[in-house]
Amino acid sequence: RMAAAPPSYCFVAFPPCSKDGLVVFGKNSARPRDEVQEVVYFAAAAHDPGSKVECTYIEIEQVPKTHAIVLSRPSWLWGAEMGANEHGVCVANEAIVTREPASESEALLGMDLVRLGLERGATAKEALDVIVALLEEHGQGGNYYEDGSSCHTFQSAFLIVDRNEAWILETSGKYWAAEKITEGVKCICNQLSLTTKIDAEHPELRNYVRSQGWWNGDSDFNFSEVFSLADDHLACCSGRESLEKQGGDVSAQAMIDVLRDKDSGVCVDSESFLTTASIVSVLPQDPSFPCVHYFTGTPDPSRSIFKPFIFVDDVKLVPKVQSPSFGNDDPAKKIPRFQEKPDRRHELYKAHEWARSLLENDQDKGQKLMRIMLDLEKQGLEAMEDILTRTEVLDPAEVVDLFYDCVDTELKFFK
Secondary structure, eight states, X not given: OOOSOOOOEEEEEOTTTBSTTEEEEEEEEEEETTOOEEEEEEOOEEOOTTOEEEOSSOEEEOOSEEOOEEEXXXXXXXXXXXXXXXXXXXXEEEEEOOSSOOOOSOOBOHHHHHHHHHHHOSSXXXXXXXXXXXXXXXXXXXXXSSOSSOOOOOEEEEXXXXXXXXXXXXXXXXXXXXXXXXXSEEEEBSBOOOOSOOSEEOTTHHHHHHHTTSOOSSSOOOHHHHHOSSSOOSOOOHHHHHHHHTOSOBOHHHHHHHHXXXXXXXXXXXXXXXXXXXXXEEEESSTTSOOEEEEOOSSOGGGSOOEEEOOOTTOOOOGGGSOOOOGXXXXXXXXXXXXXXXXXXXHHHHHHHHHHXXXXXXXXXXXXXXXXXXXXXXXXXXXXXXXHHOSSOOXXXXXXXXXXXXXXXXXXXXX
């Protein structure tokens, strides 16, 4: 049983630490090594009154309107590890362990709450309100992994970011606390980080922990101390120093470099876990500029390239980074669940597997390929930098095929 939470890392950098009025967000998603992540887009939609939405394990009430979203997600589930919406809101989650055992009964997964926050929140604070209301109503629980032999359950922490502010939300069952961030660099990983600076909380939080005997009501209320199992609420973030070293210059490239760093532990490649996908988002504080979201869609960012996506109407779908769909025959949807594991690899993932074996077995060819790939990535980054520094308004036609073309070019190089 993988009792330890997978060591994912999420970051946000605000001015004055980041470049030219940009908010920069990033996450490495550490998951079981063989799990496939896909990148999927859902257009904004209107829903009939009384309609329901089928999440990973449970069905809940749908809302009248959902925003357009782009997600990086383990392809067997409904929610997401990380993603963004058309309003420049980004959400990522972390599996965490608290002194309260996580529920095995099927409810909302932390990953479902990521997607629900993005679909329903037009600002970071709205997404936070959505997540905590759904937590109160439906609770969190159920298996975090596609594993028929045992149930791996966790509590959830979230990093919720928009062009103006970020919220760190940490939860245990339906109880929660949150801190608002508007400057500097912040990192969250798979352990509690909130201490005494709490800007919003569950109305019954303090009464509850007093009734449990976890806090006497006299000392300062320190969320991590109260909810952590032991002394594991230490500053977890090795990547934060690398970002702070950039000294006011955190850019998309700087965030990508931090996510690629294996020595710091931010890029996970261990016996049980691998960084199966990564995201970097650049959110200009000036709303007349578009937000740019870079996805790998493949494992190990040190061997993957970040490809840009910008929300525009009728954005071209990219089936080559989408896993096959098994409909109601999916073993994740049948009870008992996960009795078999279908092949969920998408086209880019398969091509990338070939490239990875080349990198491992033929150093010269592998390094040459990697150089070509990084050059391709650099062209994308430079083109986006151009869009974000121009004076004229972006023509949507210019970027409607952006992510599609980048994936297509990457596949051509692999061929």
